[in-house]
Amino acid sequence: MISNLINRKIFTLLKVQYSNMLEYRVEIALWAISGIIPFFMLNIWTNNNLNESINISETLLSRYFLCAFFVRQFSVVWVVFSFEEDSLMGKVSPYLIQPLNPFFRYFAQHLAEQITRFPFALIIAFFFFIFNPESIWIPNLGILLLSIVSTFLSFLIQFLIQSIVACLCFWTEKASSIERLLFIPTLFLSGLLAPVVSFPTYVKSWIYLTPFPYLIDFPANLLSGNETNIIGGLIMQILWIFILFPLFKKIWSEGTKKYTAMGS
């Protein structure tokens, strides 16, 4: 009964947000284009034959960067920016009255955006294959399903981290600058710009304990057929979700107690 109700709520939210997102197709197409940095990085790697030094063939490396692009496309999170705007504008108050955590609303927004984004990402991949026909491959169904799961887990980790940062809005008004700070290690350590295998050993020794390599490097390696520890990676992803989720619940309940609506 209860789960049925939750399902219906989520379904309705998704439907509303999807039609909302379809209004902004051009926006989302542009956003998809802005994610093509991995391809520029690939160009530096292959054009200077840097891939030979890390023992990855050119085809595998180009598949890696294509997958990194895909994983990034479906794990982009911007909840902190939406929440900051809503809380500055005082829009959070009506959400708080509703019998549904407002973060469900943002969650549905992100999922709807990913569905809208999917065709654009496919078009970009199509162009990538035109320029790099030798890197075309078809992953087997099991790997494909696993990498979809791990991309979703990566999205969940990032969503939780950003939601925790977003809750800081209850204390300071500009939480987005903290998010921009956290984005820097995500950018450089997640494997978006260079695969984690290429990192020097003094970084590799500790990086696998942080959540970063599981955000992009692990799902991308999985999907592109590069060597990776599948079970270990999935366990670490789930572990991080189990660490972050209670933290989010705690900070949320503390924050809502602290919350004073604008103008009160």
Next chain:
Amino acid sequence: MSLRKYLKVYKKFLHTSLASELEYKTNILVDLITAILSLVGSIFLLSIFFQNSGYIGGWKFEQALIIQAIYTILNGITNTWFNPNLTEIVKHIREGTLDFVLLKPIDSQFFISLKKINPSGFLEIMLGFLLLFFCIRINQINLNLSFLTLSLITISCSICILYSLWFFISTTTIWFVKTWNAIEVLRSFLYIGRFPLSSFSFSLRIFFSVFIPIAFITTIPSEVFLGLSVFWKILLEIIVATIFLINSRKFWLFALKFYSSASS
């Protein structure tokens, strides 16, 4: 006479926006850490590229650092002036407040491009200069007058090109209303400016010097620093910068003809 008036107005702009930004002091600290981390991150990325090869596109590591320094300075300038002001255009047009700007007895482009200032970008500019001085020492560049004037000219040309690019995209808001993501696309393309142009493949090199002149923005000034630049390249950069500036002005005046305020 009118120049003095504009100077006076600009002083007032500085005063008001500094006062409002300094309200968020911790924010500035967070931004400083962000700027430092982002520089460390990109040097880290560069060191990965150089870890097994001495040259990338004919540039040594110490030489490529100069590009990083110039990029950091230009990025600081973007964050101090271009980003806060030009994202404001989007707001003006969406909320219809551009009317008030147009009614003021000063030039609208001047008002819109210089109204706001974000002091945390200064720290990034300083960081860039520190790295630049360090590079001058390790590359044993001797400073003389002709070198200083040439580098000053090329860097100011880069600033002009950068400004025009930002301004072009922000101006298109008059037709498309929401262009946040177009700005994101520009940002991700500008990211290429962190690396020497010659490290990319031929087709990308053409793309980044003809369609989006990122090549001119960082590579040519860095070549001047190393004493590698040819006279025609500097001349070309001056011509490109002039064309961009003039066209940004023309484009703004052209776009204003299509502006219909929010309720009309």
